[in-house]
Amino acid sequence: MSEEVKIVEVGPRDGLQNEMKILSTEKRVELIRKLIGTGLRFLEGGSFVSPKAIPQMENSDEIWDSLRSESADLCFLVPNQKGFEVALQAGVKSIAVFSATSDAFTRKNINRSVEESLDQFEPIVGEAKRKKIRVRGYISTVFGCPYEGFQDPKKCLKVTERLFKMGADEISIGDTIGVAHPRQIASVFGLLKKGFDIRKIAAHLHDTRGMAIVNIREALGQGVRVFDASIGGLGGCPYATGSSGNVATEEVCWLLEGLGFKTGVSVARLLAVAAWVEKEVERALKAKFYLSGPKHLYYDEPQSME
Template identity: 50%
Template structure:
């Protein structure tokens, strides 16, 4: 049975856009429940400016409370050398850097061109490698941008190749505003896999127009075997008006199990976790599976 890796991004990419402060205890309980469900890669925080992303201000406390030797990967987002300093203090084993395939989005998001953002990462990469820390690369807006519209596949390939050549062990390709459709996914992956091995790629799909599951199925057919997802469909993009959350982990696991793939995840426990964080945020989970299961319980 073929294994598909799930990278759970709810505690970081999901919670970072919440308007109200999420208590440290709630975050830690969420991460514990996710781990108990069988997830083995859980994005735990981000060492970014608390002025711009206040929900991630307690990332150091989150990492200090976790058992980093328990066989679970807890990557954190690191935008620059200052962020890496904080990550090193927390004892992290894996970090992620965040680029974009859209010039306009890069400027709006991190106030730098694509070339400038990649240049910033060079120092982070060298220091991380010297400290034996794995680095994952994100490319946002791979299928569309809120400012530029459609993004040419070759632009995605250029950024993905730069991150891969820089030393990122895996490149996550993000449909940040959820405008992708299967034909666009195929065209984008055709371009990227010419310069980066498909075994080094991950899919990161948002469900704005309800296409995330269809796009994941398409990426599976192209050979992608790692996907990012967010419990209860948490998240969105503060720079992408109207963009809904990441595809829900429960819905992704339901698809994968239905297709005969192995994930190591207990779907019922995961659904319970979706309801836990949804109730903590005083709303229903944004996933079809958790809602359907909730009606039966």
């Protein structure tokens, strides 16, 4: 039996939050339904952030209300206590909180140091767990910061430990500006697996230098079995100038299925969704696999092409 790998689709939140074209609530719901139709079962649904800051995420409570009956785990980012209260009122079952390894980055992002950001989220995570709400933690700038440069892997260990102690169910390790090298991937995840359950740790990689797929291969070798990805390579961080999009979901699934892992996701259907997304955001997607189309690259094709 093939080993399963969990794919977390971040397009509906991390992907859309940077787009110039703001999709309507109805279109965002349609996108998520299309993604669920590919076989994806873990997705970001939106974020409860001020629409003045990120208008692309307005009405995320309506997104949840429209999709709560779907057979998928929809996670919503909460940036602070106010956002968490909105999430509670909406009745969401899964939230995400975020920090970073870089003080400069968190100060630019939320006007707090790393420690202050963690202090802010501790009561939020605690209350969420008491209410049986799943919690995902994101750690940004693990492999490099646009303001501080290289980040010591020990910083990541410290933040990871704090988030798990709070009660986080899963932690996503982010290459926010896409500068990671396979050597760094081996170093960071090699350290993480010594102190934590690697099955609860995800890799969130960007393709700025075209290294995301290579880095995923290295992360697999370190035991990582959860990967974040975005349809068509949508997204990037609005607070990290110059960074390109997330690694494309269709590329990740193609790689994994070709290596013998099971994702439960149809690459052919993902490509169709990517084509739909491209029309809706009114710009050309840059993900290489999408641009090449559903061509027969293998004689013995991965199951996910069906």
